[in-house]
Amino acid sequence: MTTLQKKSENPIAHLSAEEIELLGKELDEIRQEVLDSRGESDAAYIRTVIDVQRRLELGSRAVLLASFFPPAWLLGTVGLSVAKILENMEIGHNILHGQWDWMRDPKIHSTTWEWDMASPAEQWKHSHNELHHTYTNVVGKDNDLGYGIMRVDEDQRWHPIYLAQPLWNFVNACFFEYGIAAYDLELGKNLASKRRRNDPAFVAGYKQVLGKIRRQATKDYLVHPALSGPSFVPTLLANVTANVVRNLWSHSVIMCGHFPEGVETYEKTSIEGETRGEWYLRQMLGSANISGSKAMHLMTGNLSHQIEHHLFPDLPSNRYAKIAPKVKDLFARNGLRYHEAPLPQQVASAWHKVFRLSLPNGWLAETTPRNAPAQLAKLWKMTTGGPKVRRALSAA
């Protein structure tokens, strides 16, 4: 995707500055309506989800005590996977956003919550809430764009190393929670120099992560298997499976949020002096939704309403579905694209982009069965040649 500012057909060119501010006001009104009506039933919703999740987790772990018996293994593993997904997505992610802080319940509060995940809540809140949600899709500022290890935009210069990016992406998906922890620590940047490596803040941060990982691993890979006695190994496998299932699932959902083809990215300079209306507009075009059933929305932690979530990251997740029609209508009235598709389609689209950008700009589009040999030869030259060769060939 080329940043919106460089596109020949700018999707927001038809909007005047006043129209953009008006759009911001309308969104502010939608937000206010939710704030004014937020109450007992919303509180009951999150408490019920937490209650169900805890019972499901306990129940599944209890079933896994007998996991040497294959049906018990299957049932327990499915249950635990679902419980872990609920815990990270609908519960953890949203509480850590402060969506439920208005309840003033210290047990369900962004400042006190800790989640079942390698990255400590505090570090994740910084990189996710402060950086990603503020700089959404701004190339060079929003590290969520490719997590610093992938090429996700045409404007990032191609390098042969990106040929391996589909593989990277898959490995990252399998170990997603550790990827996030490393990413929250800004591991790449911080390990690069000795000064950064020894920075006390960084050292404290990674010790905190290691401690968290140790406790998480002790729970899933030692204590619970040990409690299962003769079912030690099956329980261990069940827990590994549940964690991997959750990693794959959350990775897929999160890819769908900003990666599908057609989601806009932005120039660093474009957000200087950004107004509230412009900020809203950036969020509107920088996110993509997943359409689906209630169960789908629940299991994605309502990140299936990524657009609504990015517009109003602090509104209770159960309200996104309710405001979606109004938001959609606003898109339509302003001639903007409300990016929405079922999960398989969005996942495929995001992966398509990962593959496409792992190759030099335009390569995939230009390649036909007929010119394939010539294209492959060109790719080979670009891969083995130096930067000069690459520049010459990509210009050709």
Next chain:
Amino acid sequence: MSTTVKPSRPTRPVRPVLAALRDRAVRLAELATTPLLPADYLDLVHPLRSGTDLRGRVESVTRETADAATLVIRPGADWAGHVPGQYVRVGVDVDGVRQWRTYSITSELARADRCISITVKAVPGGVVSTHLVHRTRPGTLVHLDQATGEFVLPAPLPAKTLFVTAGSGITPVMGMLRNHLAEPSDVVVVHSSPTPDDVVFGAELRALAASGAIRLVERHTRTDGHLDAALLTELVPDLAERSAWACGPLPLLDLLEEHWATAGLGTLHVERFRTGVVVTGEGEGGTVSFGRTGTAVEADGATSILDAAESAGVLMPSGCRMGICFGCVLPLREGAVRDLRNGELTVAAPGDGVLVQTCISAAAGACDIDH
């Protein structure tokens, strides 16, 4: 009976070996539940057990008058008891939001069921009081703090006591009367309320008076007018000989304190139901003090607390500075703030520790922030 000291819970002697074993078991359980605590799971089934946050279950709600009700509450196992006259902080979820208010305990100490009771008068427009009186059903869980307060009687009881109360101010006094009347003392109760029907515990007070346990002076302000110093001296001629306890609306308490001071009478104990938090109106601003850093900042009503504090050199947690990330949340110990986005007011009474986003909150009167 002691005055202000909280009765401490008798500690059960646990043999060190057992204690060590128990600690080890708890730690093992924690390994299995991290990052949650075993308590988070146990609370699902047994919220009133020992060792968890103190809660209570509402057992019954009994109407006292048209706008007052008594709630019998079964406190959690860690409830440490109370001294008659003390109050308890009660946390109630109203419209999904946890609200804390204080209520005097009105029950007898020797209740066989170990329950306590509070008696609430619904204040017009009152968030918590109307919810407790009109909408709370038996079975509701509420959050509690241990009882506290210095509005209690000394031991032994003074020979002559006077209680001056008005409206819901009768509640702590009823807590005392129910527990101390067996002791020999000459007790006078002067109680004001709009009409005879509005007297909370009216029948009980009148029965006590009829039995001779107390002398009751009932005043009905609709017909008799408000109480003043001269009138009180007339109603209770031996005022100077009495130790006095008073609870009621602020004007009444102010009047009594002034009279006691000018007439040089003995001690007057007062309990105030309203806090001193003053919301000054539109475009407020005020002094923001940071208890732990010991700084005070003058902030106007258009500047966020975060900005004001930072420009005064206070090191503040922050993040997006636009109300999204919650990286700037700090407890407001006391005072009022206004949301700069929609003008919504948040008020905290002492002990509330309401968490506020400092980046989008401006002072609306004096604020004390825990930082």
